[in-house]
Amino acid sequence: MSEREEETVARPEQQAAAAAHLTPAGTPLVETPADTAAGEVVLRLTDVVKTFPGVRALDGVQLEVRAGEVHCLLGQNGAGKSTLIKVLAGVHRPDSGLVEWRGRPATFANPQAAMRAGIATIYQELDLVEDLSVAENAFLGHEPRRLGFVRRGAMARLTRQILGRLGHAEIPPGRMVRALPAAGKQIVSMARALSHEARLIIMDEPSAVLAHDEVGNLFRIIRELTAQGIAVIYISHRLEEIREIGDRVTVLKDGRTTAANLPARDTPTRDLVSRMTGRTIEYVFPDRPAGAADGAQLLTVEGLTRAGEFADVSLDVRAGEIVGIAGLVGSGRSELLETIYGARRAEAGSVRMAGRALRPGSVGAAVRAGMGMAPEERKSQALLLGEPIYRNVTLATFARYARAGFTDAGRERAEADRIAESLELRPRDVRRPVRTLSGGNQQKVVVGRWLLGDTRLLLLDEPTRGVDVGARAELYQVIRGLAARGVGVLLVSSEVPEVLGLADRVLVMREGRVVREAPAGELDENTVLDLVMAGSLMEGAAA
Amino acid sequence: MSEPLTPTATPERAAQLPAQSPPVDPTETAGAVHKTSAPGRISWWRGEGGEGARRNLGLVGVLVVLVVIGALTRSDLYSNPDWVWDNVLSILKLAAVVGVVTVGMTFVIIGGGIDLSVGAIVALAGVWCTTVATQSYGAGGMIFSALTVGLAVGLVNGLLISYGRLVPFIATLAMLVAARGLAAEISDKQTQVSENGFINGLASNSLLGIPLLVYILAAVVAAGWVLLNRTTFGRRTVAVGGNPEAARLAGINVKRHTVLLYALSGLCCGIAAIMLTAQANSAQAAMANLYELDAIAAAIIGGTLLSGGRGTIIGSLLGVVIFATITNLFAINGLSTEAQNMVKGGIIVAAVLVQQVQFRSLTQFLGRNRLTT
Structure with a gap:
């Protein structure tokens, strides 16, 4: 039936392949000298599968981590890294497959169980209590106690010991976490991991919150941890970091392991990137009509800046053109979109619609000028979940159908019905609450909202996040159809193939700046990915 | 190229869509098309719209x-049927003043806020409109000043919350203290006697056997119902309370609407001030004591979500009438107000608990039915 089902049938062979250290595709894996040098295997994952409604987040993951090594996980957004971490941290339980922890099969019922077993996770958004002290955070939930009273002295002493092990004896255990800089908070997170006697520490993009010179210090700490026999799973998008700190690399793509145990230092960048790219699921993108760039100038952004988010961004969108922005989370792309829309106020620069400057920081002005936006977080930023579908569709336009302030529910339902029909909304009954819809259909409601009224420019932030494959293709059709009718589209996505497949012109953002702009036809996935991740070896090819 | 986007053009799109969709695992599609998607119309009773x-x-x-x-x-x-009718009227009369305040409160709570200052605003508006200077302008002047004072205080609340970014709880708590202080100052802590026959007559006179106060309540409830359910103002209220970020990104001016909500609550307090002054033939700084609690309790019992986004005017009215009926029940049995307050407290907890349990089990029951049919 689908490609996916054939793959399921093929699973036994895959298992054999995995056992022989082959990728599912059959490419032999590179064995590394480090493989034998490091300590015994502490963690082994075999064919781990985890599905969510509509999404197969993990689709056969193999992973092997040895004591005292830094094992890097590499993969694009949506490759399944976050889900994998959550399986290891006890947040999710795998549907099938084997997790062996220190030689025994293990399932962690909850995060506490994983902690007790010795697996600590340091998430990107550090989960510290800002208004407790360093010591209280380090021992949160397992404070040294006597007769129900916390032994504050003992706790402070133990914390000082741990901080000493981390090479940061200068941090006072009594200091409020709020008063620490980001790097200090990260140290506290690690201290918490050590307070649990962790044997494996998972670090999810730890360098993302750090300034450049602080990363060196982080690496020093990681080396000290591994010298004590602790294993580290290190996740980062920055290849140069992986080269510096990593021992071995496992690459994930579309929820499965495409390469395991590559040597971190010697594997050519080209190999790593090629194993991350290419899709097993091919999305169907609508044809790109010729002459999309001939429309009238619609949106003109000049020198837009918000400190710490993005700087000096200039771009333009023509009527009937789809412009895509590729970039990682944290590259400033969502913030840029929200600033153009007036949801954030620019510190410098201007936004013009058809030549007329928009009042900064005013969504109302942007909407009146013909802008519409489908924000990144559907549920928290776009929908009234308890309200009927039609009221969500007409949220931006109900006042237009009103007479003297009185709403016209019949007209609203009729308009929403028409949108529901043209977008193939399922179920079709627009009086149902929007919360009963699947992610893809909810996204159609959000996009459909701007099909009413006279939207001339649509800003789309991650329009297909959490949307299943079928609905994706439909959304692509809808977006291309809008452009064909003269609507300008500015699209942000972390999925490079989506940007390349859908957009006419592509901007690549990294660390708040546009680093490249080109027609989509002139870029390929590897080039964009390399630009996005600031790789070094392929810069010649990209320029 | 830049032709305006018309919905009429969209049906053409529909025809292209299914043909180009890639093959999808059938089990996935079943998950995407939600289980609740039983074909055909759903009745108002079973549907989510029937929740209220x-x-x-x-x-x-x-x-x-x-x-x-x-x-x-x-x-x-x-x-005695005559006594029963009279008793119904006295319950409604008892509910009238708090009922008017509750209508305004319901809007504020649905809009995601809370107004602790309503009792104080009633007192301030009542005292203001009964000062000698104001009374000399006659009934029109008194009504005008009560409504204006209520509206103005509500506006201040709204501005502090919207543009001063104060938490509603804090802003209106401060207003509660300040407005009662101002009321005491204006009245010099004296009871202000209302000598206006028209105003006092609002409480003592009836039309077609029904007290005028009950008509006022009915008018405010009717206006509130229309405002919430049939106007753009009502829609904005639900949107702003249900998901302020979504409302903002849809182009709704959330701040301005929030100001209007508190102004509306203040206006209701101004109306209530006239009614209460009429009932007592006087006003004083201590009047309408703890009305904020009665109004909030009535709204919550009536099914208004304290976190905003959901609530009904009829539910709030029923909440107020239930409270008035309990008071009446104790009065006709000659029981003390202390016992009455304890029971009221219990009723609030019980009502919310019962609603939660009843609602949960009811939806489960309906959900199960829907799956099997």
């Missing part, structure tokens, strides 16, 4: 139980 109606019917049930208790404990009184 179901709740309100439950409240009517509570009211019936209270009346039955009254009839059982004082069967001597209930055997």
Whole structure:
């Protein structure tokens, strides 16, 4: 039936392949000298599968981590890294497959169980209590106690010991976490991991919150941890970091392991990137009509800046053109979109619609000028979940159908019905609450909202996040159809193939700046990915 | 190229869509098309739209139980139809003033806020409109000043919350203290006697056997219902309370609307101030004490979500009437107000607990039915 089902049938062979250290595709894996040098295997994952409604987040993951090594996980957004971490941290339980922890099969019922077993996770958004002290955070939930009273002295002493092990004896255990800089908070997170006697520490993009010179210090700490026999799973998008700190690399793509145990230092960048790219699921993108760039100038952004988010961004969108922005989370792309829309106020620069400057920081002005936006977080930023579908569709336009302030529910339902029909909304009954819809259909409601009224420019932030494959293709059709009718589209996505497949012109953002702009036809996935991740070896090819 | 986007053009799109969709695992599609998507129309009762109606019917049930208790404990009184009618009117009269305040409160809570200053605003507006200077302008001047004072104080609340970014709880708590202080200052802590025959007549006179105060309540409730359910103002209120970020990104001016909500609550307090002044033939700084709690409790019992985004005017009205009926029940049985307050507290907790349990089990029950049919 689908490609996916054939793959399921093929699973036994895959298992054999995995056992022989082959990728599912059959490419032999590179064995590394480090493989034998490091300590015994502490963690082994075999064919781990985890599905969510509509999404197969993990689709056969193999992973092997040895004591005292830094094992890097590499993969694009949506490759399944976050889900994998959550399986290891006890947040999710795998549907099938084997997790062996220190030689025994293990399932962690909850995060506490994983902690007790010795697996600590340091998430990107550090989960510290800002208004407790360093010591209280380090021992949160397992404070040294006597007769129900916390032994504050003992706790402070133990914390000082741990901080000493981390090479940061200068941090006072009594200091409020709020008063620490980001790097200090990260140290506290690690201290918490050590307070649990962790044997494996998972670090999810730890360098993302750090300034450049602080990363060196982080690496020093990681080396000290591994010298004590602790294993580290290190996740980062920055290849140069992986080269510096990593021992071995496992690459994930579309929820499965495409390469395991590559040597971190010697594997050519080209190999790593090629194993991350290419899709097993091919999305169907609508044809790109010729002459999309001939429309009238619609949106003109000049020198837009918000400190710490993005700087000096200039771009333009023509009527009937789809412009895509590729970039990682944290590259400033969502913030840029929200600033153009007036949801954030620019510190410098201007936004013009058809030549007329928009009042900064005013969504109302942007909407009146013909802008519409489908924000990144559907549920928290776009929908009234308890309200009927039609009221969500007409949220931006109900006042237009009103007479003297009185709403016209019949007209609203009729308009929403028409949108529901043209977008193939399922179920079709627009009086149902929007919360009963699947992610893809909810996204159609959000996009459909701007099909009413006279939207001339649509800003789309991650329009297909959490949307299943079928609905994706439909959304692509809808977006291309809008452009064909003269609507300008500015699209942000972390999925490079989506940007390349859908957009006419592509901007690549990294660390708040546009680093490249080109027609989509002139870029390929590897080039964009390399630009996005600031790789070094392929810069010649990209320029 | 830049032709305006017309919805009429969209049906063409529909035809292209299915053909180009890639093959999808059938089990996935079943998950995407939600389980609740039983074909055909869903009745108002079973549908999610009937949620408010179901709740309100439950409240009517509570009211019936209270009346039955009254009839059982004082069967001597209930055997006289004239007394029963008079008693109904006195319950409604009792509910009138708090009822008007509750309508405004319901809007504020649905809009995601809370207004603790309503009692204080009633007192300030009442005292203001009964000062000698104001009374010299006659009934029109008194009504105008009460409404203006209520509206103005509400505006200040709204501005502090929207543009001063104060938490509603704090802003209106401060206003509660300040407005009562100002009321005491204006009245010099004296009771202001209302000598205006028209105003005082609002409480003592009837039309077609029904007290004028009950008409005022009915008018405010009707206006509130229309405003919430049939106007753009009502839609904005639900949007702003249900998901302020979504409302903002849809182009709704959330701040301005929030100001208007508190102004509306203040206006309702101004109306209530005239009614209360009429009932007592006077006003003083201590009047309408703890009305904020009665109004919030009534709204919550009536099914208004304290976190905003959901609530009904009818539910709030039923909440107020239930409270008035309990008071009346204790009065006709000659019981103390202390006992009455304890029971009221219990009723608030019970009502919310019952609603939660009842609602949960009801939806589960309906959900199961929907799956099997």
